[in-house]
Amino acid sequence: MNEKNPDEIHYRRQAFKLFDKGKSTAHILKKIPRSRSWLFKWKRRFQQGGWETADSLSKTAKHLPHQYDPETRKTVLRVRQRLEKQKVGLVGWRAVVTELRRHRLVKHLPSVSTIKRWLKEAAGGGAKGPAEKKIYYPAGRFDDEILFASVDWIARYITGGAKVFVFHTVDLQTHALSQSIAPNKNTSAACAHLVQSLRELGVIDFLQLDNDAAFTGLGKKERLFGHFVRVALYFGVELIFIPPGEPKRNAVVERVNGLWARAFWDKNHCASVNEVRRKSGKFMAWYWEYAPPSLAGQTVRQADRHTKHRKLTVKQGAQVTDTLPVTEGRIHYIRRVDDVGVIEILKEKFKVSKSLRGQYVWATVDLRKQSLSFFYRRSAKSRAMKLKEFAYEIEEPIANLQPCYKRHGRTRVNIREII
Secondary structure, three states, X not given: OOOOOHHHHHHXXXXXXXXXXXXXXXXXXXHOOOOHHHHHHHHHHHHHHHHHHHOOOOOOOOOOOOOOOHHHHHHHHHHHHHHHHOOOOOOOHHHHHHHHHHHOOOOOOOOHHHHHHHHHHHOOOOOOOOOOOOOOOOOOOXXXXXXXXXXXXXXEEOOOOOEEEEEEEEEOOOOOEEEEXXXXXXXXXXXXXXXXXXXXXXXXXXXXXXXXXXXXXXXXXXXXXXXXHHHHHHOOOEEEEOOOOOHHHHHHHHXXXXXXXXXXXXXXXXXXXXXXXXXXXXXXXXXXXXXXXXXXXOOHHHHHOOOOXXXXXXXXXXXXXXXXXXXXXXXXXXEEOOOOOEEEEOOEEEEOOHHHOOOEEEEXXXXXXXXXXXXXXXXXXXXXXXXXXEEOOOOOOEEOOOHHHOOOOOOOOOHHHHO
């Protein structure tokens, strides 16, 4: 019996007996304390379904959701796999829907919720298993004097099939933003954006980024440093590369990318990269008055007003050439230890410890000392420790950092204090 109120069921059955005996409505209402509308409703159900209808009606929906054939689901998953293999572009449900619509791959386009569910199930997220033990992630924690920023890019199609690439660098303390727009995301575009960010936001102390080829510039050999890395080192910027395949570690700038897409791109029609550049000023003007939730009611402009960072001059930015040396400094890599206790840095594998498989370690290449150090912290309550240090020889000469780019009055940040 589905009905929670047994008295209700009793009155229905009593009414059914009187219906069956042909008693009048007035007679039945004298015996059952219910309204005429209630009586007529159950009389109609008794005539349609008999005594079984005295119990509550089935909660099953009368109209089931649209059932898609297995081939439609396979098509959606094939599109996702193809997007994942592309070196440029997004792979989320929006990108999948766009591809399905553009190429008319399915007769009936599934709903967004259906596509999300299929993608989640394919990724192994359909059923919840036992709670996974939380693994400590050594995110950088810096005081207000340190300019800690994050950089990333987002791509969109322009009418006609061309793409536009939008680079964003965000101050992780104030959310101040530097934006540049380019027709591609090659190393030159990435370096130009970095120099622009140093002019607009200030000389960045630590810059967090993913392992995109535009940033890493990796070649076929080990221990090679791309041009973007050289430009960063030249200005004293310490790069922090997040673990491969974990964009959530760059969450702030990823949210800014999404904010730009919703607040600007989805509301503007642009036929060329130059048109995107011309219209982008509207977004930047709006963004400075935007109040991110993490700023507790302050706008970006209000939060940035209280900061004082030394900014790169136009003359200093023009010093960047195509043949920069490797400058003394540090490069940091956050990596997750694999099943055999190994991590990979610059196409080279290093043994950490099998006991730390699945855990995160912080690796620092010190170009001045030509060393590689591993740091580890088990939890927020424990202390960070230095696991190992290796010699890390570089084949080419290491240039000195120019005095104007050194952190005056400050020593190097101790890695064990920030992770």
